[in-house]
Amino acid sequence: MHETTSALIERLTSQAVPIKPLLSPWLRAAALLVPVLGLMTAIALASGNPTRVTDHLSDPVFTLALAGSLLTGIFAFVAAFMLSVPGRTESWGWLPAAPAVIWLTASTVQCYRHVEEYGIHDYSPFASADCFVFILMAGTPIAVATHFLLRRALSTNLTGVTSLAGLAAATLAAAMLAFFHPAGTDPVDFITHVVAVSALVLYMTTFGRNALGSD
Amino acid sequence: MTAALHFGPAIDVPSFMVIIRHLRLVLDAGFAVAELNETQSQRWQRLMIAAQAAEPRAYAELLRESSSFIRVIARRYHSDAGTIEDVVQETLISIHRVRQTYEPGRAVEPWIAAIAKARAIDALRARLRRLKMETPVAAEVLANIPDTMRSSENTLAANTSIAEAMAALPPAQRAAVRLLKIEELSLREASETSGQSISALKSALHRAMLSLRLVLTGGRDA
Structure with a gap:
């Protein structure tokens, strides 16, 4: 630094122009979530198999897995927007933890049921490659839109914000997958879903972090 | 039969202006008392909202007053006076860049503290990076360097x-x-x-x- 703090204050003051405060993180999260959820529902109803989903809603494990995935996405969205504002408590980062545990537990129970019913057979590790591609293809536009909205805020916790944004995008995509996927999850399916979600989280944490900068 | 319309006692323009002037004085005095009674937190909120509207005096006051607050946070991470001042300045620049992220109605202190903490940690990381790139040189090696x-x-x-x-x-x-x-x-x-x-x-x-x-x-x- 070559100028004194007083000189810097004078310079910053002289450069100030009126600015409009950002909307609250709740409103900004809602502004993105409402159209994203609307679009996801429209695609799921138009191209997916909603009847199969409604038929299985009577199965509590299936419903818990679907609701857990959807709520993880929604809560991760809200948490990312909360953490993108300086001064908000970092506890917001734990918001999606409970639904994520529900999603993972219910999916594990589905796997257990599958193994119990069909036994352990030769699973091909690439049997669920379509699921992997679907989660990445559906999750990437959501991640990009989230990233675009988060750019306007300053993050003092870039890793937290970008990983939550990736988690939100990936788990919403995983929830939408239920409409294009046979009900019930086998172990390979489940592992593939978890790997796809982790890949999107990792991608956002690595590249989203660089793009958002360390300001 | 016609009824005369009556709008109350007529006030001439100069008297009206005097009343307005008195009202303004009373209001100004009220605001001055309110400013005296406000806490530092409320004062910073008021200054921050004015700063978002680019009111230069309020903005300069906020930056000046928050510098001491930032310095206290920087001292928790650094002992070197120059580095502390660098952190203060980096924080002020960040505050300027992202002043739109302050949400009116919320306390200003946690907002500034989070930015100051991030800048102090950035400075720590930069120092560690520099230290990794530097190789300590033994005194005898330095002594053997020819004068030329x-x-x-x-x-x-x-x-x-x-x-x-x-x-x-x-x-x-x-x-x-x-x-x-x-x-x-x-x-x-x-x-x-x-x-x-x-x-x-x-x-x-x-x-x-x-x-x-x-x-x-x-x-x-x-």
Whole structure:
């Protein structure tokens, strides 16, 4: 630094122009979530198999897995927007933890049921490659839109914000997958879903972090 | 039968103006009392909202008062006075850049504290990076350096060759070296000053460093 703090204050003051405060993180999260959820529902109803989903809603494990995935996405969205504002408590980062545990537990129970019913057979590790591609293809536009909205805020916790944004995008995509996927999850399916979600989280944490900068 | 319309006692314009003036005085006095009674937190909130509206006096007051607050936070992470002042200045610059993220009605202190903490940690990371790149030199090694190598003539010659190598660089690369390596601006600041994008600056700096290394070492170290 070559100028004194007083000189810097004078310079910053002289450069100030009126600015409009950002909307609250709740409103900004809602502004993105409402159209994203609307679009996801429209695609799921138009191209997916909603009847199969409604038929299985009577199965509590299936419903818990679907609701857990959807709520993880929604809560991760809200948490990312909360953490993108300086001064908000970092506890917001734990918001999606409970639904994520529900999603993972219910999916594990589905796997257990599958193994119990069909036994352990030769699973091909690439049997669920379509699921992997679907989660990445559906999750990437959501991640990009989230990233675009988060750019306007300053993050003092870039890793937290970008990983939550990736988690939100990936788990919403995983929830939408239920409409294009046979009900019930086998172990390979489940592992593939978890790997796809982790890949999107990792991608956002690595590249989203660089793009958002360390300001 | 006609009824005369009556709108109350007539007030002439000068009397009306006197009433308005008195009302304003009463209101101003009320605001002054309110300002005296407000806590520091409320005062900063008021100043921050005024700063968002680009009210220069309020903005300068807020930055000046928050500097001491930031200095306290910086001292928790650093002991060197120069580094502490760097953290204060970086924080003030960040506050200026992202003052739209302050949500009116919320306390200003946690908002500033979070930015100051992030800048203090950035400075710690930068220090660690520098320490990793530096190699400690033993005193006996320094003592064995011939005097000729330390002479001002050699320093002058080295400076001249660096200046010549710099002058030979294309303008964009020269600007990147000057802003990022000599003036030690951050990528964002250098980008704002030069008008080049951050990726263009990174690329120009990389090419410039390769060229300088080639010229200054005669290709031995390239």
